[in-house]
Amino acid sequence: MLAQSATPANIAEREAVIDIAAADSCLEIQALSLAYAGTPALKELTLRVPRRRVTAFIGPSGCGKSTLLRALNRLHDLNETVSRRGEIRLEGQEIHAPEVAVAELRRRVGMVFQTPNPFPMSIYENVAFGLRLQGDMRKRQRDEVVEWALRSAALWDEVKARLGDSAWSLSGGQQQRLVIARTLAVKPEVLLLDEPASALDPISTLKIEELIRSLKSQLTLVLVTHNMQQAARVSDYTAFLHDGELVEYAPTDALFTNPRLARTENYITGRMA
Numbered sequence: 001m002l003a004q005s006a007t008p009a010n011i012a013e014r015e016a017v018i019d020i021a022a023a024d025s026c027l028e029i030q031a032l033s034l035a036y037a038g039t040p041a042l043k044e045l046t047l048r049v050p051r052r053r054v055t056a057f058i059g060p061s062g063c064g065k066s067t068l069l070r071a072l073n074r075l076h077d078l079n080e081t082v083s084r085r086g087e088i089r090l091e092g093q094e095i096h097a098p099e100v101a102v103a104e105l106r107r108r109v110g111m112v113f114q115t116p117n118p119f120p121m122s123i124y125e126n127v128a129f130g131l132r133l134q135g136d137m138r139k140r141q142r143d144e145v146v147e148w149a150l151r152s153a154a155l156w157d158e159v160k161a162r163l164g165d166s167a168w169s170l171s172g173g174q175q176q177r178l179v180i181a182r183t184l185a186v187k188p189e190v191l192l193l194d195e196p197a198s199a200l201d202p203i204s205t206l207k208i209e210e211l212i213r214s215l216k217s218q219l220t221l222v223l224v225t226h227n228m229q230q231a232a233r234v235s236d237y238t239a240f241l242h243d244g245e246l247v248e249y250a251p252t253d254a255l256f257t258n259p260r261l262a263r264t265e266n267y268i269t270g271r272m273a
């Protein structure tokens with residue numbers, strides 16, 4: 001039985017904590033801090049990313065969403081001004097451990113950016129690109145993986161008759177789904193999406209959102225978005241960041257309908273830019 005002092009807010013808090021703690025997690029971020037040239041961008045963030053779910057990072061511009069996402073596949077490695085403390089574990093293994101090869105990490109943790117970036121080659125070759133890097137594969141097997149990846153990215157029917165055409169002949173929305181297919185072809189465990197629909201029209205945006213929802217049966221997705229409706233539509237869990245801190249992290253429904261903290265409520269109700 002609930003204690004007498006339990007209010008709807010702290011019931012939700014307890015349930016949110018239990019829900020995330022109980023979820024099977026794929027990535028664990030522990031006391032992660034990151035600074036650019038000594039200026040903090042992330043401050044002691046700790047969170048677990050549940051497996052085969054969609055987790056959204058939301059928050060005002062400059063709060064650190066992209067910095068956090070990029071840290072998850074070590075995109076800061078080449079930036080000498082970046083200093084980092086804390087841990088990021090993928091399936092229990094610290095991703096900065098000496099035995100972890102960055103190329104393999106980035107195969108396991110794929111990333112899709114805001115602006116579609118297909119390579120200047122055919123639709124087919126874009127998807128086959130990572131497979132060729134991985135080594136020899138018979139043409140028939142490669143064809144099968146390309147088809148599977150294009151189907152998984154909900155693009156196959158639109159391109160199956162023109163696989164040899166330039167990827168740049170596709171619309172922006174199709175290009176973004178092609179980039180997702182290219183990433184899926186090497187069978188990642190995690191897909192990081194940094195504002196993947198913000199450069200797209202509303203119909204293409206809906207297709208990307210449908211795709212995100214469908215992909216969680218196969219892999220773990222992490223989405224950075226400015227668009228709170230989008231976070232509410234597609235994600236299972238939402239983390240609200242502000243000024244480099246993780247303010248609140250909860251199942252998406254709980255966070256949007258019953259935020260625990262005033263800072264979260266102010267943001268989701270538009271009282272904080």
Ligand SMILES: Nc1ncnc2c1ncn2[C@@H]1O[C@H](COP(=O)(O)OP(=O)(O)OP(=O)(O)O)[C@@H](O)[C@H]1O
Nearest residue numbers: 036041059060061062063064065066067068079226
């Ligand atoms: N390469 C960089 N060098 C220096 N500072 C950076 C760099 N990238 C980001 N920053 C700073 O780190 C902070 C967090 O930036 P980040 O891009 O992660 O925020 P964000 O929440 O993704 O913002 P937005 O929603 O505008 O994309 C900001 O103050 C930003 O100016």
